Amino acid sequence: MDQKRVTVKDIAAKLGVSLGIINKALNDKGGISDEMRERILTTAREMGYRVNKVAQSMARNTIVLGVLVPAQEKDYFSFLKKGLDKEFERLADYNVQCRYYPIENTYSAADTIETLKACMNDKVHGILLCEYFPSELEKIFEELEAQKIPTVLIGDTESAGNRYLSSIQVDAYRSGQMAAEMLHLCAKKNASVSIFVGNKDHVEHMQKIRGFTESLKEYGLHPIGVYETYDDEEIALQLFRKISGRLDGLYVATSTFASIGKVLQNEHPDLKVICTDVDGAVAACLKAGAVQASLFQDLEKQGSTAVRVLYEYIAEKKTPEKTICITPRLVIESNLDTFI
Amino acid sequence: MDQKRVTVKDIAAKLGVSLGIINKALNDKGGISDEMRERILTTAREMGYRVNKVAQSMARNTIVLGVLVPAQEKDYFSFLKKGLDKEFERLADYNVQCRYYPIENTYSAADTIETLKACMNDKVHGILLCEYFPSELEKIFEELEAQKIPTVLIGDTESAGNRYLSSIQVDAYRSGQMAAEMLHLCAKKNASVSIFVGNKDHVEHMQKIRGFTESLKEYGLHPIGVYETYDDEEIALQLFRKISGRLDGLYVATSTFASIGKVLQNEHPDLKVICTDVDGAVAACLKAGAVQASLFQDLEKQGSTAVRVLYEYIAEKKTPEKTICITPRLVIESNLDTFI
DNA sequence: TTGTACGCGTTATCAA
DNA sequence: TTGATAACGCGTACAA
Numbered sequence: 001m002d003q004k005r006v007t008v009k010d011i012a013a014k015l016g017v018s019l020g021i022i023n024k025a026l027n028d029k030g031g032i033s034d035e036m037r038e039r040i041l042t043t044a045r046e047m048g049y050r051v052n053k054v055a056q057s058m059a060r061n062t063i064v065l066g067v068l069v070p071a072q073e074k075d076y077f078s079f080l081k082k083g084l085d086k087e088f089e090r091l092a093d094y095n096v097q098c099r100y101y102p103i104e105n106t107y108s109a110a111d112t113i114e115t116l117k118a119c120m121n122d123k124v125h126g127i128l129l130c131e132y133f134p135s136e137l138e139k140i141f142e143e144l145e146a147q148k149i150p151t152v153l154i155g156d157t158e159s160a161g162n163r164y165l166s167s168i169q170v171d172a173y174r175s176g177q178m179a180a181e182m183l184h185l186c187a188k189k190n191a192s193v194s195i196f197v198g199n200k201d202h203v204e205h206m207q208k209i210r211g212f213t214e215s216l217k218e219y220g221l222h223p224i225g226v227y228e229t230y231d232d233e234e235i236a237l238q239l240f241r242k243i244s245g246r247l248d249g250l251y252v253a254t255s256t257f258a259s260i261g262k263v264l265q266n267e268h269p270d271l272k273v274i275c276t277d278v279d280g281a282v283a284a285c286l287k288a289g290a291v292q293a294s295l296f297q298d299l300e301k302q303g304s305t306a307v308r309v310l311y312e313y314i315a316e317k318k319t320p321e322k323t324i325c326i327t328p329r330l331v332i333e334s335n336l337d338t339f340i
Numbered sequence: 341m342d343q344k345r346v347t348v349k350d351i352a353a354k355l356g357v358s359l360g361i362i363n364k365a366l367n368d369k370g371g372i373s374d375e376m377r378e379r380i381l382t383t384a385r386e387m388g389y390r391v392n393k394v395a396q397s398m399a400r401n402t403i404v405l406g407v408l409v410p411a412q413e414k415d416y417f418s419f420l421k422k423g424l425d426k427e428f429e430r431l432a433d434y435n436v437q438c439r440y441y442p443i444e445n446t447y448s449a450a451d452t453i454e455t456l457k458a459c460m461n462d463k464v465h466g467i468l469l470c471e472y473f474p475s476e477l478e479k480i481f482e483e484l485e486a487q488k489i490p491t492v493l494i495g496d497t498e499s500a501g502n503r504y505l506s507s508i509q510v511d512a513y514r515s516g517q518m519a520a521e522m523l524h525l526c527a528k529k530n531a532s533v534s535i536f537v538g539n540k541d542h543v544e545h546m547q548k549i550r551g552f553t554e555s556l557k558e559y560g561l562h563p564i565g566v567y568e569t570y571d572d573e574e575i576a577l578q579l580f581r582k583i584s585g586r587l588d589g590l591y592v593a594t595s596t597f598a599s600i601g602k603v604l605q606n607e608h609p610d611l612k613v614i615c616t617d618v619d620g621a622v623a624a625c626l627k628a629g630a631v632q633a634s635l636f637q638d639l640e641k642q643g644s645t646a647v648r649v650l651y652e653y654i655a656e657k658k659t660p661e662k663t664i665c666i667t668p669r670l671v672i673e674s675n676l677d678t679f680i
Numbered sequence: 681t682t683g684t685a686c687g688c689g690t691t692a693t694c695a696a
Numbered sequence: 697t698t699g700a701t702a703a704c705g706c707g708t709a710c711a712a
Contacts, residue, residue, distance in 0.1 A: 018699040054394045054433040055689035058704045093394040177674035186525040327678045330670040334517040338667045358683045395705035398688045
């Protein structure tokens with residue numbers, strides 16, 4: 001740690017060649033003889049050369065990243081955006097520019113394609129896609145691949161085939177497992193439990209259901225139904241009222257919890273409940289003891305991870321995992337304040 | 341986000357002055373008229389200037405950080421060191437050097453003072469102290485303060501008076517609270533519970549005791565004793581055998597758990613146990629269901645945070661919190677693998 | 681008090 | 697295929 005780092009200059013001096021040729025060798029560029037490349041690479045290795053990323057980022061051309069976002073930002077999206085902005089903030093000093101491209105209607109294939117084309121026209125070096133998107137996009141993903149524009153997805157990957165660099169996701173299967181384990185810990189033996197999701201069509205929710213029900217077996221808990229709330233508070237409440245009588249434990253795997261939370265405190269003192277994420281309703285119920293725990297999905301981290309992964313691929317040729325899962329974090333009353 | 345960042349050059353050009361004077365104004369240096377400073381600072385603000393840290397770190401002199409470590413590394417220390425090294429690795433590109441100073445006997449005031457003096461002789465810009473240390477150090481801390489060498493402590497702060505920049509600690513009080521809450525969730529009502537710590541003299545352990553016992557009251561759990569294991573597996577086991585009969589729940593607030601773990605699985609199926617950190621024994625018991633949860637103290641994060649805080653103070657004049665608490669993370673069986 | 685010039689480690693451009 | 701040189705944004709030493 002004490003001695004100075006080896007620089008390209010040191011290599012050039014040792015070999016008696018110029019800096020330009022060193023750069024070509026180190027970066028796999030053309031216009032250099034095989035012999036020279038070999039010579040440079042071996043001495044670089046011998047001398048323990050490692051590129052200085054800071055200097056590198058100053059010298060190279062600006063990297064431009066295009067981020068496709070929904071034009072009408074939904075509530076949950078603000079957390080994601082916070083993560084994106086935070087990471088772009090950090091990368092600003094690294095000579096990285098971010099360009100946001102709002103999509104009018106994220107359910108329209110035409111809108112999405114149009115926006116992606118605009119992105120490509122602007123010659124961005126990488127693309128970030130942060131919403132569910134329609135299924136007729138195969139063609140445009142082919143085009144992106146042909147133009148070697150790496151694309152990182154947040155969430156759903158269905159319509160992208162395999163033509164994306166990486167996707168950032170909630171570790172949904174594990175969420176289900178953790179919820180089941182927590183219910184196992186705090187509910188009575190052989191308890192009857194249930195799960196509420198938004199929509200079974202959603203891959204993420206299906207994984208939660210799988211993780212949950214598979215773990216239930218191991219813990220000897222009794223599943224009594226999977227219910228879809230369609231993320232509607234009214235529906236959620238009605239479903240809850242219908243089944244709450246024979247319920248010992250409940251995993252609310254979606255953020256639609258407020259309506260249930262209200263009746264929970266007074267009417268169902270013995271019901272054990274695991275929630276998802278942390279909003280005002282969840283926090284209140286945790287404090288009141290009406291909810292035992294919640295699984296914080298850390299959207300902000302998803303956002304910052306997505307940006308970082310894309311940047312590192314472009315700037316440092318680091319190939320990320322095809323699927324990056326963000327592990328949910330366990331929230332209970334006594335660590336609640338660290339999540340707000 | 342789209343347009344280019346304002347640089348010192350831009351400010352100089354707009355004002356028709358030189359770069360040197362801009363620098364003096366921005367960095368509170370002498371040899372500049374008040375009027376000029378004012379003029380520069382206001383236009384800098386108007387133009388939205390923000391320093392480019394990357395360029396800054398390349399241009400300035402190397403920052404040298406001294407790290408005092410125990411010569412005989414104890415087991416737990418390797419995790420801390422991992423965090424230190426990781427952060428130094430990251431900062432290497434930022435023109436930061438790290439110099440390790442081993443202390444022969446960390447319980448000897450003379451050894452510690454000698455090492456600190458060596459550190460000062462080398463004109464380090466900041467110091468990191470990562471071990472408990474003796475109590476006769478007030479003088480040397482005064483000297484450090486006089487020489488304006490910022491010092492960050494990891495763990496104990498007793499002998500430093502108030503003469504340190506910041507200290508990084510486990511959030512011990514909260515650990516106690518979280519353990520109590522977890523026992524409340526999984527043990528029966530009015531359960532009798534106990535806590536094992538290493539040593540009551542240790543501030544950190546006292547805080548855990550406080551957090552634990554205070555929370556017990558709120559949850560209606562019955563405390564039946566605080567026990568010191570002196571981090572000795574034998575003692576821990578003996579204590580455990582003595583009281584386990586009348587115990588419903590146990591919080592093992594120190595890493596001394598292996599011996600208890602062995603007898604736990606067969607002999608005490610109904611006892612609820614919360615552990616600290618994750619080693620082989622804890623992992624095995626979590627998998628077997630003999631331990632319900634553990635509180636991961638993230639030593640690695642403590643290490644990296646300490647380095648980062650010290651660096652940011654020196655390089656960016658960012659004054660950190662006097663005490664930085666690392667919140668423990670809840671480990672259960674289904675997220676266990678993410679902690680190893 | 682202000683200005684000038686050079687250096688940090690790398691990339692990029694153009695000439696040889 | 698190779699070399700020389702100018703950037704990138706800032707700090708620093710020294711000259712004016």
